[in-house]
Amino acid sequence: MLLALTGCTQRAHDRNQETITEAAARTEQAGLAMTVPGTLAAGFADLQSTVKGRIGMAIMPVGGDRAVSFGAWTSGPAWSTMKVPLTIAALRRNPALSTYAAANAITQSDNAAADVLWQSLGTSQEAAQAVEAVLREGGDAKTAVPAARARADASAFGQADWALTDQVEFASRLPCLAQSGTVVNLMQQITPQQRWGLGAFNNAQYKGGWGPDPQGAYLVRQFGLVPAAGGQFAVAFAAQPDSGVFNDGMTLLDRMTTLITQHLGELSGGKCQG
Template sequence: MYIDRSRAARVRKALSCAALAVFLVAGCGSGTDRSDADETSITEAASHADQKGLSITVPGTLAASVAELQAGVRGRLGLAIMPVGGDQVVSFGDWTTGPAWSTMKVPLTIAALRRSPGNASYAVSAAITASDNAAADTLWQSLGTNQEAAQAVQSVLREGGDTKTTVPATRARSEHSAFGQAEWSLAEQVRFASRLPCLPQSATVINLMEQVQSAQRWGLGAFSGAEFKGGWGPDASGAYLVRQFGLISTPSGQIAIAFAAQPDSGAFSDGMTMLDKLSTVISQHLDELSGGRCPA
């Protein structure tokens, strides 16, 4: 019998990368009942998360399924999950950070609406539902100088709990927006998403995130009622990064999700397919995830 040893090695590596995630996912939120022993195990695992060699991934869990998917695709992928109102980010995969691309249009639109509540409804809607770049540029310009615009968007990120991401004022690549080239990690993005429903004047943007046009309803778009925004674009060599973030609902509340794919082929379509597969994996393990709500 032929054994694909390289694939087996990838599975082992991916399972190692997913270490302790199953415990932390189960520990997110406040909607599930657990014994004191369970809580102790979760706490001990979290407190020793930086110890090398700790591997407690359990077969059949989300952590194991993501690891198996990662081992079977040609490319890199990453996933971060956090309950709304929670404080613990759970991460999977080997992709962690990169350009925000159009996902940064969410805090941009919030900043623009706050600056000018009567902002042109077309620009606001098109920037989110159609990811229209001209509309987003209009919103950026409405915030003042490039420096003022960058600071306004960054302030929204800070309010949403992202303490690290810096929004550039100038274009690193002349053909792309300044805000789209901001380095936005999945961990900081999902932290922002987990507080998005709790931010003042965010309701309009969140409602639009549920109305993303059909051509862009891949990935999280497979979840009924999902509120999400995608972003995608090529690096200097033309290879695409494809990413999304948003909110999905469960009986115990909402879950914030941020994920990304960078296929070896560099093709946008392959990135979409990877996120579709990752969404399917998430849907198969929703019972492991506890949602949350904004603090009263």
């Protein structure tokens, strides 16, 4: 079941009232049952109605097989969030690769370190295929990683169009992937300057990504894993403020994190199967 709530108008709110109060019922997920509280759905609709811009969020338990999504923003450039599958691919290809490059690419979102990882995968085409292979293994059957730069000022992999639902599905399988432990651990060591959004949770493992469109307006996004009863659940969210200002996007991610915090006790986590 995919729940999409815009909450932009009273009419839309009324039309979705049954969905909201029914709490997205129980979503069966490979032996797991995640209850998405109607209060969270209603809270997101209320939040979105106050936002000057577009926001989106998707959640899914680890080990589950369906995402629940909210909001008008659904897909866009991955930016530095794509450094997670990139780093996994690079460490698999060359275990002796400098841990400095891997650590800096994740914990500091260092672009030069990420370029080292990309180049270690061979030609641009080989690198793109290697990162895509990690995405496929993580359940993302759709996202294409470009081999060539679409923009001179941005990495090729960072401009991959990564939908929130595909990203959260990958996140829900991330801790279950072979040789992912190093990267998942690094996602818990994010530099203090980047501990906004999911960084508010104790022991969350996450990665942010942000950048301007050709007109200079910022998209800010983040995905990761949050501890909850029964294990962990995956979250992916994004904000594109009308102002185009990075700090405004970061603030919107903080507000979505606060909303999740208010309903954390109502959400169920999961664990890797088998």
